[in-house]
Amino acid sequence: MRSKTVDSDILIIGGGMAGCGAAWEARYWARNAKIVLVEKANVDRSGAVAMGLSAINTYMGMRWQENTPEDFVNYVKNDLMGIIREDLVYDVARHVDSTVHLFEEWGLPIMKDKNGRYLREGKWQIMIHGESYKAIVAEAAKKAASEVYNRVMITHLVKDANNKRIAGAVGFNVRDGTFYFFRSKAVILSAGGGSQIYRPRSTREGAGRTWYPHWASGSSYGLLIEAGATMTMMEARFTVPRYKDGYGPVGAWQLLLKAKQTNALGQDAWQLHREEIRKLYNGKLGYADAPITPTNLRVLANLMELKAGRGPIYMHTEKVLTPENEELGWEDFLDMTISQALVWASQNVDPMKEPSEILPSEPYVMGSHATECGGWASGPSDISSGITNEDRGKSYFWGYNRMSTIDGLFLAGDACGASPHKFSSGSFTEGRIAAKSAAKYLMDHSDESIQVDNEVVEQMRRKIYEPTERYERKKYEITAGIVSPDMMWYDQGLARLQKLMDEYAAGWGSWYTTNEAMLQTGLKLLRMLKEDFINYSVAENYHQLLRTWELWHRILTAESVIIHMLYRKETRWPGYYTRADYPALDDENWRVFVNSRYDSKTQSWEVFTVPVIDLVTRR
Amino acid sequence: MPTFVDASKCVGCGDCVDICPSDIMHFDRKTRKTYNIEPDACWECLNCAKVCGRQAVGVRGYADFVPMGAFISVIRDDRRNVISWTIRYRNGTEKEFNFPIRTTPWGSIKPPSEYPERKIGEDEELSLEPEKLYVNSLPTVKVRANEKQNS
Numbered sequence: 164m165r166s167k168t169v170d171s172d173i174l175i176i177g178g179g180m181a182g183c184g185a186a187w188e189a190r191y192w193a194r195n196a197k198i199v200l201v202e203k204a205n206v207d208r209s210g211a212v213a214m215g216l217s218a219i220n221t222y223m224g225m226r227w228q229e230n231t232p233e234d235f236v237n238y239v240k241n242d243l244m245g246i247i248r249e250d251l252v253y254d255v256a257r258h259v260d261s262t263v264h265l266f267e268e269w270g271l272p273i274m275k276d277k278n279g280r281y282l283r284e285g286k287w288q289i290m291i292h293g294e295s296y297k298a299i300v301a302e303a304a305k306k307a308a309s310e311v312y313n314r315v316m317i318t319h320l321v322k323d324a325n326n327k328r329i330a331g332a333v334g335f336n337v338r339d340g341t342f343y344f345f346r347s348k349a350v351i352l353s354a355g356g357g358s359q360i361y362r363p364r365s366t367r368e369g370a371g372r373t374w375y376p377h378w379a380s381g382s383s384y385g386l387l388i389e390a391g392a393t394m395t396m397m398e399a400r401f402t403v404p405r406y407k408d409g410y411g412p413v414g415a416w417q418l419l420l421k422a423k424q425t426n427a428l429g430q431d432a433w434q435l436h437r438e439e440i441r442k443l444y445n446g447k448l449g450y451a452d453a454p455i456t457p458t459n460l461r462v463l464a465n466l467m468e469l470k471a472g473r474g475p476i477y478m479h480t481e482k483v484l485t486p487e488n489e490e491l492g493w494e495d496f497l498d499m500t501i502s503q504a505l506v507w508a509s510q511n512v513d514p515m516k517e518p519s520e521i522l523p524s525e526p527y528v529m530g531s532h533a534t535e536c537g538g539w540a541s542g543p544s545d546i547s548s549g550i551t552n553e554d555r556g557k558s559y560f561w562g563y564n565r566m567s568t569i570d571g572l573f574l575a576g577d578a579c580g581a582s583p584h585k586f587s588s589g590s591f592t593e594g595r596i597a598a599k600s601a602a603k604y605l606m607d608h609s610d611e612s613i614q615v616d617n618e619v620v621e622q623m624r625r626k627i628y629e630p631t632e633r634y635e636r637k638k639y640e641i642t643a644g645i646v647s648p649d650m651m652w653y654d655q656g657l658a659r660l661q662k663l664m665d666e667y668a669a670g671w672g673s674w675y676t677t678n679e680a681m682l683q684t685g686l687k688l689l690r691m692l693k694e695d696f697i698n699y700s701v702a703e704n705y706h707q708l709l710r711t712w713e714l715w716h717r718i719l720t721a722e723s724v725i726i727h728m729l730y731r732k733e734t735r736w737p738g739y740y741t742r743a744d745y746p747a748l749d750d751e752n753w754r755v756f757v758n759s760r761y762d763s764k765t766q767s768w769e770v771f772t773v774p775v776i777d778l779v780t781r782r
Numbered sequence: 783m784p785t786f787v788d789a790s791k792c793v794g795c796g797d798c799v800d801i802c803p804s805d806i807m808h809f810d811r812k813t814r815k816t817y818n819i820e821p822d823a824c825w826e827c828l829n830c831a832k833v834c835g836r837q838a839v840g841v842r843g844y845a846d847f848v849p850m851g852a853f854i855s856v857i858r859d860d861r862r863n864v865i866s867w868t869i870r871y872r873n874g875t876e877k878e879f880n881f882p883i884r885t886t887p888w889g890s891i892k893p894p895s896e897y898p899e900r901k902i903g904e905d906e907e908l909s910l911e912p913e914k915l916y917v918n919s920l921p922t923v924k925v926r927a928n929e930k931q932n933s
Contacts, residue, residue, distance in 0.1 A: 191894035191909035192902055204803040213803040214827035226916035233923075254906075257921045261914035270886030294858070294865050295883040299891075306893035314805070337805055369844030370822040371784065371804070377823045378804055408847045494881055497867050501854060502826040505843045508871045509852035543906050545922050564906075595908050603902050706805055706819070779923050 164628065166342040171199035171309070173601050174347035176317045176332055177382070178202035179210020180297075180587045181353035181531075181576025183304035184262070184594025185601075189351075190307035192602035199345060200308040203316040203337060203709065204378060206301040210355060211376060211531075212587050216293040217498035218284050218414060219273075220586035222263050223256055227280055232256035235287065236779045239584045241453040243535060244735050245446060245754050246396070249779040250542035250559060251582035254596060255589045262592045263289075269299050285418035286455070287584075290491075293498050300591065314338050317345075317354065317382070318712045319623050320390040320572070324614040328570035331615070332386075333623045337709040340631075342624050346615060348608065349571050349601040353594055356529030356536070356577035357381030357720045359657065361400075362665035362672060363525045365408070372502055374403055374410040375527045378713075383537065383578035384528065385716025388723055388761045393539040393556035393568040395580040395758045395773075397720075398727035400526040401534040401739045402675065404462055406478065407520035411503030413478065415495045420483045424465070424521055426473040432464035440464065444737055447750040458533045462523050462738030470674065477518035484515045525671050526664075526739070528720050530577040531590045534739070536724075537580025538567045539758055543596075546778055556758050557773045563604050565597035568760075571604060573597040581756060630711045634701035651699040653710040656692060660714070660721060663688045668725050669740035678744040682729045689725060693718055719761075723768075727757050730770045784824035784841055785831060787817050791838035798830035798839055832858040832865075860888055 172193065175185045178200050189198045202209050223230045235256040240247050263281075267273050272292035274282035281289040305311055317334035321344070331346040358375035365372045388394060404413060416422040426432055433456065440460055441451045450457055465476045484492055492514060496503040506512070512519060530537035541547065541561045550559035555568040565573045574580075575597040576590035585593055634650065641647045645655070664670055667685025669677040677685075696718060702708040733749040734741050755772040762769075785807075787798075792815040798807040799816055806820040807830050818824060831839040841854060851872040858865045863884045869877045894909060905920075912920050 187894055188909055191897065192900070194895055194899055204805065205801055208801050208803050208827070208829045210803075213829065214825065225921075232921050253923060258908050258911070258915075260916070261908060261911050264914050264916065265910070269891045270884040272882045272885050292882045294881060295860075299884060302889065303891045303893075306891060307895075365844065366846045368784070368821050369846035369848075371820075371824045372826065372844055376803065376825045376827075378825075490879060493867075493869075493877065493879055497865075497879065497881070501828050501841075502843070504867075504869055505826070505841065505848060505852060505854055508854065508869050508875075509843050509848045509850070511871055511873045511875075513875075544904070545906055546925060549925060592908075599902065599908055606902060706808070709805060710823075778925055 164340060164342055166624065168344045168346060169199060170197065171345060171347045172196035172349065172605055173198045173598070174331060174345050174350045175200045176350065176352050177210070177354035178206035178301070178304065178311070179353060179355055179576060180212055180300065180590040181594035183300045184591035185351045185353060185575055185598040186304040186307040188595035188598035189602055192599050193605060196602070196605060197309045198307065199310050199312065199347070200304060201312045201315050201317055201334065201345065203314065205313045206304060206311055207298050210297065211379060212297040213376065214501065215498045216291065216296050216587055217412065217495045218288045218290050219263060219588045220288045221259050221584060221589040222281065222287065222289045223260050224281065225260050230286065233779060238455060240780060241448070241450055242455070242457045242533060243583055244450050244457060244459070244748065245448050245750065246735070246756065246775055247535060247583060248542065248559070248581035249777055250547040251540065251579070252584065253546065253779045254543045254564070255582065255585055255592050258596065259588050259592045262588050262595065266300070269303060271296060271299050284415055288414060288418065290415070290419065292494070296587070312343070315343055316709050316712060317386065318627055320350070320386050321615065321620060321623070322390065322569070324616045329572040330613045333620060333627065335627055335705070335708065337705050340705045342627065344620050346613070348613065349573065349605050351573045351575060351594070351597050351601055352383055352386060352578045353575045354382035354386060354578060355379045356527060356531060357384060357717060358527055360528055360660065360664055360717050360721050361525040361670040362661035364522070364671060372410065374405055374524050375529065380713035380716050381528055381720035382713070382716045384720040384723060387538045387567065387578065388719045389763050390569060391760060391762065392572065393758050393760050394723055395537060395539040395756050396535045397528070397723040397759065398731050398757060399534045399536055399736065399739070400528045400724055401459070401736065402462060402523045402526050404465060404521050404523050406503050407522040409500060409503030409506035410524065411496050411500045413521065416478055416480065416492065420488065420492065422483045423479050424476055425479065426468040426476060428473055432468045432476065433461055436464040436467050443746065444748045446748050459736040459738030466523060466675070466738065475520040476522070478521050479518045480514035481516050481518055489515065523671065526669070528724055530580050530582065531585045533583060535581050535583040537578055537582070538574045539581070540574045540579050541566045550776055556760060556771070559776065564600040565593065566600060566604070573601045630700045630702040631708055634703055637701065649699060650701040651695055652701060653707060653714045656696055656700065656714050659692050660717060664721055668728060675739065676741045676743050677728065678742060679729065682725055686725045689718070689722055693722070723759060723761070726759060726768050726770060730757050784821050784826045784844055785818050785828065785839055786842060787815060788838045788840060789815065791836045792816060793836060797833045797835070801829045801833050803827060803829060828856060831856055858883065
């Protein structure tokens with residue numbers, strides 16, 4: 164097997180929106196640094212924006228006094244039911260406009276209203292012609308990075324010989340199998356969120372049609388967990404209401420075209436259940452009474468109607484769509500969810516004549532959309548510096564903005580937790596924030612030499628290829644096929660993971676409901692899957708090896724999700740999941756972060772809470 | 783299969799193999815043409831179809847919920863910077879749409895290294911800020927003294 168060692172000053176893992184933002188900003192501040200970007204696909208079309216987008220969901224419009232970063236923090240805090248790092252959310256909001264202005268300068272077509280301002284989809288969102296959004300942003304990143312390695316999957320982070328700081332990462336080329344050791348003085352992790360951890364509603368051939376793409380393999384979390392970084396809010400796995408089967412986006416339909424959702428009887432689920440929901444979930448801060456109802460509470464109202472047998476939930480496109488605005492509706496799908504257009508065409512659905520079904524999706528583990536799973540990070544010095552603790556896992560600040568609890572390792576996009584509602588523009592922005600910080604770290608530590616234990620790297624190399632070597636040893640034990648008592652292929656392991664998460668950790672198949680006993684059973688089965696992965700996983704080629712290591716990252720992500728769900732003894736986001744043994748929201752005891760650390764040697768978890776400090780809204 | 787490759791049109795150039803975000807467009811060793819090796823890991827992003835200069839990649843909707851007979855075809859012109867879609871319904875209805883994809887030529891982005899160099903200070907400003915914010919200064923929050931304490 165060919166091996167390559169690549170040295171860099173700043174290594175960026177994952178070339179999605181956050182990674183591209185990191186590359187751009189790193190070059191701006193560190194002109195002579197060697198900046199290396201590693202991507203398991205092709206940066207031109209990778210990450211969650213690979214297909215394109217029809218809107219930018221985070222734009223303040225400060226130049227037109229449309230919103231302030233404080234307004235945004237208030238909104239996001241309420242949407243997440245009171246638990247966010249206000250310092251991190253504020254920080255993204257105050258910078259995000261400059262990111263969007265750069266995008267427009269680079270050539271992203273942004274729709275305008277009659278006054279020449281960006282056309283608003285909603286209070287925070289603007290409409291774009293975004294088919295080439297990712298390709299444009301990637302052009303900027305490619306011009307900024309010293310080297311881009313496409314088709315290289317990172318499997319493990321590497322720490323220095325004293326286990327004190329980050330030293331790089333290892334992985335392999337998914338096409339030719341070459342082993343890579345990237346040795347770097349600073350690392351920015353932006354490897355995306357987690358899809359396909361829970362059983363998708365789609366089956367068999369359609370299983371790839373999930374809302375967040377198949378390639379979102381929870382790698383940010385898998386890498387961080389195994390390296391022992393402090394994680395936060397992994398229990399906040401969430402679901403999105405989308406057009407049934409195709410997962411078409413609903414934002415433009417609701418906010419811009421003003422289409423309403425009803426049950427089969429034409430009733431508004433939120434109006435039907437509002438009082439009932441207020442009683443359990445209004446909390447001390449009045450979440451249900453806010454001007455914009457939290458996403459998860461609206462999902463809950465729809466779920467209650469579905470359970471009562473008054474489904475389906477319809478989006479009434481037929482009441483708002485006309486020949487004049489039809490094109491806007493179709494572009495919304497064609498820019499970002501082509502499958503939905505195909506569902507309509509194949510089922511002869513005329514959206515001007517009939518409504519379409521809306522259904523909550525399978526859960527996703529993410530940190531960039533309307534939720535906040537991820538690594539625990541230090542905040543900006545001007546806001547967070549007063550909130551310190553000897554234990555970084557309980558502190559809001561330890562010197563470098565967006566640095567994880569591991570020295571020299573920075574977080575952006577889905578990797579950075581407690582920092583929700585970034586979406587595409589905010590993820591790029593957080594990449595920029597992390598990269599400026601990494602450049603500063605590089606400057607401050609220029610005289611440090613990094614000692615790496617070569618034996619540790621060699622062990623990782625051997626581990627990466629174990630599944631392919633096991634296959635070569637075992638393949639002759641069976642005549643043909645994929646049934647063997649000694650071998651587990653990635654898709655077999657993935658099916659087990661998705662089934663147990665769905666049934667025990669509040670997937671759609673259990674109506675997003677769980678309890679202590681169910682979670683404990685899920686954890687037991689998950690740990691057996693983890694053992695089986697180590698002892699039986701096989702890969703016939705490098706493509707399967709890619710899928711195998713994606714499965715490992717998904718397994719670690721899933722374990723942290725269950726550990727966190729077990730720890731939080733309340734129901735905080737009832738539309739996302741209900742702990743049936745603690746069905747109410749409990750602001751008295753649980754308006755806190757749940758944080759955790761994993762010890763890969765003993766395979767044990769330390770879980771603890773950290774106070775939520777309202778640094779911006781000052782309640 | 784969600785995407786499939788037309789055997790009479792594919793010349794085996796590999797552009798779809800190069801772009802696929804899911805790593806599922808591969809060469810067939812015998813025919814040296816490409817095909818979708820893992821349809822159940824296909825997101826139908828159609829990047830393979832968009833890059834194919836010979837219109838050899840098509841999409842047949844997912845077998846588990848898409849009835850047969852409809853189709854979508856796409857031509858992405860990166861010189862005129864327009865994407866053209868044709869949607870044909872199962873019942874024969876056709877729709878055509880053209881959307882802009884970019885307002886500037888490809889390759890025209892000015893790299894960050896061509897902007898005046900700036901030293902990292904103690905401030906929180908990112909590249910090209912505050913100018914690029916189109917407001918006077920980067921907003922900040924006054925944290926009250928009594929909140930500046932250990933958590």
